[in-house]
Each structure stands twice: as C-alpha cells, then as structure tokens.
Amino acid sequence: MSAVLPSDKPRPRLDGPEQPFWAGLKDRQIRVQRCDHCGRHRFPASRYCPHCHGPHSHWDAVGGEGEVESFCIFHKAYFPGFAAETPYAVIQVRLDSGVRFFSNLAGGADNAEIQIGMRVRAVFEDVDDALTLLKFRTAEAKP
C-alpha cells in the first residue's frame, strides 16, 4: 500500500458553477452569488434565485466574520486523505451576511476549543497554486 498524502484529500470542482467562489478565495475574498432582483446572497450557485426566482445575479464579496452554529468531530475517516488527522472537527458557520458553510478551524486549533456560538473569522488556506480553502479561526466577540 502506498503512503497516503494530504494531497489525497478530495478536491472540489474548480471549473464548475462555483468557479467565481474558488477564484475569489485566491484573491482573499469570499464571493457568493447575489440576486440582482431581490439582493439576497446565496451559495452554492444556482441560475435562478430560490427566493424571487429571478435569473440575474452577480458574484459579490461578503464579510468574513460569523458564528459557529454547530460542530462535529470525525473519528472515522471516510476519505483516506483525512485518516492522519482524525479526530478532526467540521464546523457549521453562519457568516454575518447569512451565508452558511461547512468548514474547519485553521491549522493547529484544538478540537476542545470549539464552542457553539463562538465568533470566527475567515482564513484563506492555500492548498496549492490552484486551490485555496475557506477556513476559520476564533475571533473576538462582537462589540
């Protein structure tokens, strides 16, 4: 059996409908779709707005601060690329703009630190030249 490298982690489809999102992360921005008709943000991508059904939208940068809504800790590695990191935490984050993501705390964070309701701020983690992931680190409580 060959060694499992971190690069064996699954990769997203970078040239799919979310291409502007992935390109945005390279530029240190979180770009999500914004409806030209009703102004709401949405992610993942869809041609039509789920709220007003309008067909026109553009990709708009949103702020990187939000809150951990929940988290879980994987002890089982469903993907070989994650085996070396178990137990690893997945966090469910709601940005202040209302857009939600599943993600991880950026490198070195202790699973025991994670709490529901904790404030977090976006971190742009470069995997390689083509891929940057949106991760988070703990942030100061909202003033």
Add this chain to the structure above:
Amino acid sequence: MAKAQAAVVGVGTTAYGRLPDYDAYDLGMWALTEALGDAGLKFEDIDGVIINRIPDYQRFCEIAGIDPQYVTITPGHGRFAAICIDTAISLVASGRCKTVALVYGNNGRSAGASYGGPEDSYGSGANGLWFPYGMTSPGAFHALMMRRHMGLYGTTPEQIAQVSMTFRNHAALNPQAVMREPFNLDTYLDARMICDPLRLLDYCLINDGGVAIIITAAERARDFPKPPVYLRGAALQTVFADSMFPPEDFWRGAMKKVTDRSFGDAGLSHADMSALMIYDNFTPTVLFSLEGCGYCGEGESGPFVAEGHLALGAKFPTNTSGGHLSESYMQGWALNVEAVRQLRGECGERQVSEAANVHYCAAAPVCSSIVYSRDAS
C-alpha cells in the same frame, strides 16, 4: 372524523442480514410473494405497483410477470416509505387502482453501500462541495444537529443511550432482528465514536432485505384472510429551503403539521396510540420526532426518553421490532410492517397488549406521519 379510505391487507418481509445470493430484485420478489400470500392474492390481482430502491421498475415487473395499470419508481431514500404509502392511499381512495403493491428491495450490505465518502449524496446532493473539509455522511449531519440540541437543552449521551438500549431490548424479542444482544450504558458509552457526539450504537444497521405491502380501498378490506389494518391518517410536509444545512428547528414545525393533519383525519390523539414506530436512521432522529410530534415538549426529549417511556410495557412502546438501530435498516418499510403486525396481534413476545392504533413518523427533509388502526373509524 372521516372513515378510513384505505387499508393494508397484506405484508411481507424477507430475512434481514447478509444475503449475498439475492439482488434487490430477488429481495423484492421474495417480499412481494410473502405479502401476496398474506393477503390471499395472486400476482395478476395487482393493478398498481410502487417500487422503492429496486433499480428498475420494468425489469422488476418483467420478473414478477405482471402488467399493472399503474407503475412508478421512487429513490432509495428512507423518507420515501411514507411518500409511497401516501400515494397508494390516493390511488385506492380515488378508485384509480384496486390493489396497490409497494415493493422495496435493498441489497446494500452485500453491495457495499456506503453513506459517507465519495459516493455520498445525502441531502440536496452537493456534498462534493464540502468533501475538501472532510464533511460527509448523513450521520455527520445528524451529529451537527445533536450537538446543537445538547448545547441548547442540555441533552446528554446517557439520555441518548436510552433510545438505542431500549430498541435493542425490543430486538431481543424479535427473531427477525439482526442484532439481538442487549447492552448496558457502559457498552454504549464505550462504543467507538463515529462522528462525535454520535457513537457506533447511534447508527442504523445496513443490511440486505426486502419488504412489500399490499394496500386496497377500505370498503374491500374485509374480504381478505387477515384482519385489515386501516390507514386512518397520513400526511407529508417537505422542508427543502436551505436544506443543505441542518434545520434550525430540528424539523419540529413540519413534524407538528403532519401529526396535526394525520391525527385530525384519524380523529385520534397522542393518548390513543398503543405504540410508536419512529424512523431511526440515527438516535437523534427519534428525539427530534418525539418533540415535533408533541409526545414531549420542545427540548425535553432527553429527559423524556430517560424516563423510560419508549419501552415495551411503558406509555409509548416504540420500535417494538428493534427498528433500524437493531432489527435492520429497511428505510422505514419494516417499521410500517411492524405497525401492521402489532395491530393484528402477530408480534409474539414483543406484542403490545390490545394494540388499537399505531403511529409511524419520520423526521427528515420530507416529514411524514401515518396513523394505523384496527378500526375503520
């Protein structure tokens, strides 16, 4: 209160477990043959077929040698058991069909079905987007919900354990169950974590098996060998908006709607239920269902289950077959059959005495509730 329009007149199940010599078609045929025998019907009596999980409806009917007037096929998601039953009620109540066969075949264990990793398409199907973060599996989705429930209401692992332990105790009385060895709290807590806060014993059991149910109009239901079991109420409510992420209300709003509608049609209330069949893909789903259906208050399901209400002999004996956690993960179908068998008095050692009404429910992006009764009204 309206009189029931439809009834179950036949049920059939295969053995559950590892059945590598049977594919999904074989398992469906086995179950359908049992159900027709149970109803005293022949294959040619079927004029409506609803297939679930078996790959192809045409091939299945070709193998069964039948040409029903009506046929449809539905995806192998557990929420579809109730959707199929609800549709069968409409077909017989409207007079469009006389005898509808619902056929489910699942060779997931032998086929190596996996609910996490590259093949995962739980929810709205865009999970591939989250794979780079290691997020995958319906189990993890429910772990996120459970963690939030624990944070909001103080629900504990010891309380969650009661669900799993109780269903295993029931399975010990069910010869058909795959896992029949009772376990204690220490065993539950020591079981390996899969996705914290969920442990191995919080997960359903993937197995091979098949289930079939025969539904006809209520006015015809007395002409069959077994006592009819009436479908007194059935309701569905979808929760699809933003459903890539866990619902903030733990599906309570939708579960309340389907319970209110189905209980209203049945003219029955919680206290009338002799037993509950709660879709238990994972233990938290049972907690969310109890709250949504109103068997306990919001956030109170932990203490409620710890008080022992779900055990045989208690107030609301639940998943008397062992359910998905201990009998086998037959995606809701076997729980509906257990409801029928309880009302017929066929459950042997696990029989609920004088069972009159049984409530099936499932909390998921399609919430459902079905009321089964011994009496038509």
